[in-house]
Amino acid sequence: MAQTPPQQAAPQAAPQPVNGLLMLxxxxxxxxxxxxxxxxxxxxxNQTRRLIAYRxxxxxxxxxxxxxxxxxVSNIAVLEPNAPFAQWLEQAVRAVATGPQADTVxxxxxxxxxxxxxxxxxxxxxxxxLWCPLRKPEPQREPPPGASAESRDKAAPPLAGLWLxxxxxxxxxxxxxxxxLAEGYGHAWWALSGKRAKRRGLRRVLLPxxxxxxxxxxxxxxxxxxTLAPAEIQTSNPVIVAAPLDGVIERFHVQPNQAVAAGQPxxxxxxxxxxxxxxxxxxxxxxxxxxxxxxxxAAFADPQTKARVAQLRAQVELRRAELALARDLLDRVTxxxxxxxxxxxxxxxxxxxxxxxxxxxxxxxxxxQAPEIDIMVPVGDALVLEPGSPVELFLxxxxxxxxxxxxxxxxxxxxxxxxxxxxxxxxxxxxxGQSPGDAPPRIGLRGTAKILGDRVPLALYLxxxxxxxxxxxxxx
Numbered sequence: 001m002a003q004t005p006p007q008q009a010a011p012q013a014a015p016q017p018v019n020g021l022l023m024l025x026x027x028x029x030x031x032x033x034x035x036x037x038x039x040x041x042x043x044x045x046n047q048t049r050r051l052i053a054y055r056x057x058x059x060x061x062x063x064x065x066x067x068x069x070x071x072x073v074s075n076i077a078v079l080e081p082n083a084p085f086a087q088w089l090e091q092a093v094r095a096v097a098t099g100p101q102a103d104t105v106x107x108x109x110x111x112x113x114x115x116x117x118x119x120x121x122x123x124x125x126x127x128x129x130l131w132c133p134l135r136k137p138e139p140q141r142e143p144p145p146g147a148s149a150e151s152r153d154k155a156a157p158p159l160a161g162l163w164l165x166x167x168x169x170x171x172x173x174x175x176x177x178x179x180x181l182a183e184g185y186g187h188a189w190w191a192l193s194g195k196r197a198k199r200r201g202l203r204r205v206l207l208p209x210x211x212x213x214x215x216x217x218x219x220x221x222x223x224x225x226x227t228l229a230p231a232e233i234q235t236s237n238p239v240i241v242a243a244p245l246d247g248v249i250e251r252f253h254v255q256p257n258q259a260v261a262a263g264q265p266x267x268x269x270x271x272x273x274x275x276x277x278x279x280x281x282x283x284x285x286x287x288x289x290x291x292x293x294x295x296x297x298a299a300f301a302d303p304q305t306k307a308r309v310a311q312l313r314a315q316v317e318l319r320r321a322e323l324a325l326a327r328d329l330l331d332r333v334t335x336x337x338x339x340x341x342x343x344x345x346x347x348x349x350x351x352x353x354x355x356x357x358x359x360x361x362x363x364x365x366x367x368x369q370a371p372e373i374d375i376m377v378p379v380g381d382a383l384v385l386e387p388g389s390p391v392e393l394f395l396x397x398x399x400x401x402x403x404x405x406x407x408x409x410x411x412x413x414x415x416x417x418x419x420x421x422x423x424x425x426x427x428x429x430x431x432x433g434q435s436p437g438d439a440p441p442r443i444g445l446r447g448t449a450k451i452l453g454d455r456v457p458l459a460l461y462l463x464x465x466x467x468x469x470x471x472x473x474x475x476x
Contacts, residue, residue, distance in 0.1 A: 028184035126165030133158035136190035235366035
């Protein structure tokens with residue numbers, strides 16, 4: 001709204017008494033025919049000029065405590081409630097609506113207004129202002145003895161008010177006509193605002209109740225209890241390839257994730273020490289056999305030499321055992337695959353030159369045609385992990401197409417996962433025919449597994465963690 005009060009057309013000549021009475025009746029009839037509150041407000045501020053000439057008209061609603069709200073101004077389509085004129089007018093009407101003559105049609109005296117309102121009167125207010133309160137109709141009843149008409153009028157506080165301003169003084173005839181018209185306007189406004197208040201009151205009661213019932217119904221919807229946990233595609237029957245002897249790996253014959261056949265070399269140890277040990281054992285056996293042969297031939301002539309034959313024969317057996325051990329260790333220098341599969345390990349450079357002990361794990365042979373899901377379920381998220389529970393796996397490489405599986409095993413004892421979280425290890429078998437061309441997912445793919453449990457109310461699903469925390473904290 002503009003910073004200056006709206007200017008209306010110049011005042012018209014006062015109507016004749018008969019014409020004024022007819023116009024009064026016509027304005028009341030039109031007001032009662034308005035179907036909505038905005039239409040009635042527009043009629044009040046703009047059509048009243050047909051009965052009484054004025055320069056400016058404003059319609060304000062009054063709250064229970066007399067707090068006015070500017071709703072309409074003559075010849076203004078869109079109001080700006082934060083404009084200076086609107087704020088000043090609401091302050092002025094607040095003072096008038098709480099004054100001693102708030103319930104009667106009267107000319108507003110600027111001297112009776114607060115100082116801040118009175119100081120801006122010349123800027124925002126016309127010279128002559130008439131205040132017309134709009135009240136709801138009161139039932140006809142006999143006043144109590146000693147009660148005045150003024151006290152009876154005050155029993156019905158105004159619902160709204162009409163602020164009329166012009167430069168010419170207001171006459172008694174005009175005030176009388178506007179008093180009658182204000183009663184008709186008040187009745188029309190009470191009829192529309194009363195219906196709206198009833199609808200608002202009904203909405204105030206039904207809307208929260210409806211929201212509460214809807215929320216309660218939604219929280220009672222049964223949903224499957226579920227938990228999310230990190231998962232990885234692994235083989236169901238892996239072959240662990242460990243170091244068969246103490247030594248240092250000299251070279252790898254395969255690369256990570258390479259398909260290998262049964263009997264194919266995987267890696268080799270440094271054989272320098274083992275070959276030297278084999279040669280020493282072989283030469284030691286040759287020497288022992290020579291000594292045994294010499295002693296056996298000399299035993300026919302020397303009885304003392306005959307006593308050493310058994311000792312030398314035992315020495316030969318010992319040398320043969322040492323040679324067999326050296327030959328066996330030398331045969332283990334090159335480790336071969338026990339069966340066909342995928343060689344799963346990190347990187348070749350992580351193992352070259354690294355000293356290993358017997359039994360230390362080097363790589364895994366995985367069967368790509370027998371994958372399973374390895375899931376680490378944190379202890380705080382563990383559900384009733386029953387065999388056969390549905391599992392959905394959302395792979396990081398294809399999160400929009402989950403893989404279906406069935407839970408096959410869940411550990412009874414929790415352990416630390418790779419992330420250092422105390423978790424239960426859960427195994428799940430993939431259902432067949434889910435990948436393009438029936439090809440199983442690649443070993444080593446990671447994602448998030450969703451384990452589904454029994455159906456529970458939505459409230460328990462949403463507030464399971466807070467309830468568990470509350471129980472742990474308060475012990476209830």
